[in-house]
Amino acid sequence: MRLVTRTAKPGSLETNAAAWTKELMDLLQKGTAFDDIPKSLLNRYRKTDVQVSLRSMYQRKCCYCENLIGISDYEHIDHLKPKSLRQFHQLTFEWSNLHWSCQRCNQKKGNKWDDVNPILDPTVDDPEEHLEFDITTCKIRPKNGSLRGRTTIEHTNLNRESLVDARIKVRDKLRNIILRYKKAQSAEAKEMCEEDLLPYLQQSETISYTLLVRQILRQYGLL
Template sequence: MHKVNRGIKPKSLNDNATKWTRELLVQVPLNKTFTDIPSKYVNKYKQEDVKQVLTQMYEGLCCYCESPIGVQTYEQIEHLKPKSIFPRFCFEWNNLHLSCQICNISYKKANWDNDNPILDPTVDNIEDFIEIDLESGEIIPISNNERANTTIEHTGLNRVNLVKRRNSIIIIMKKLLKIAVNANEIEEFKEILETMSVDMGYKLLFSSFIKKI
């Protein structure tokens, strides 16, 4: 995860969110569970302009694992506060993020901890809460912060394949660093890493490595 700036509220939400919310909340007591509510009342946040702004915000990366979206997984509009628990925030712009399918469906789901809520990349300074172990590739909570622990657990930030991917990037960067040191081109190498983070994702990993150099 990394800090991002929230984009301007899309026109579709600006024009319709209040109405859509009112219609959805009418349906909640009429249905046994949230999943029983007809999709036409729930899925109106899936607007093209919403996807476009979120994609620009996150530069095409998952808001949680920072993996590039579109190569091996489709993007999903994620509700930080689960819509099934907080239906009043279903169309709330500040609650919408861009996520990969694995983080959203396999891990995040409807998980929510009121006492120690998951980190919000548009609000929280992520590097105050988590860091990356540049030896193992694992995400570590700073000072065992409980919100960091919640975030790691609820989004699967240390799932096996993800850690392997980060670790493989670390190995490559260390090899390139040796070459840069021998060539006395450290500053140029930092610029290369910054460019790589745009194409490869995993911005927290790249920024952490650059700081360690």
């Protein structure tokens, strides 16, 4: 999980979100149950420009686990504050409540919500203040006992086995590059290692698990 800057509201939401929200809330006020609201209304936020904006904003990575998605996993538009909960119905089309998520995190999170210690919002909260890794196991844990960090880990199952295994591979690959860089004797060898390191240092779109990568780079004095 990493801090990102939310981009400008997509045109479809800028133009229509207020009217869509009014239509939804009018139906609810008339006694229609949320589960009975037509999907054709509830899913209006699934516009191409919304998808493109979220995909770009999160560099094609899940906002929670930072897995690259859209290749071996389905892309989901996630409502951080679950739209199915009564107190958040009005946020169904709210741009600030929409995020890019992988299928596993999205399904695990479901409609979970903690009013006291809510899940982190990566466009508002800096995850590095709440989360950290045990580099040995590559499991994520609350930083300094952060309760919001704990909520985030539990609600999206950020220590599932497949995810931990993938992090270990990234850790080992990065460590190998760093050790080669530090042992390089010639300018040519050092330059080759620097090229390999650059995507990690720049937090490239091709690099997953930014929080873990940054922690390892700091460990070796490279950040």
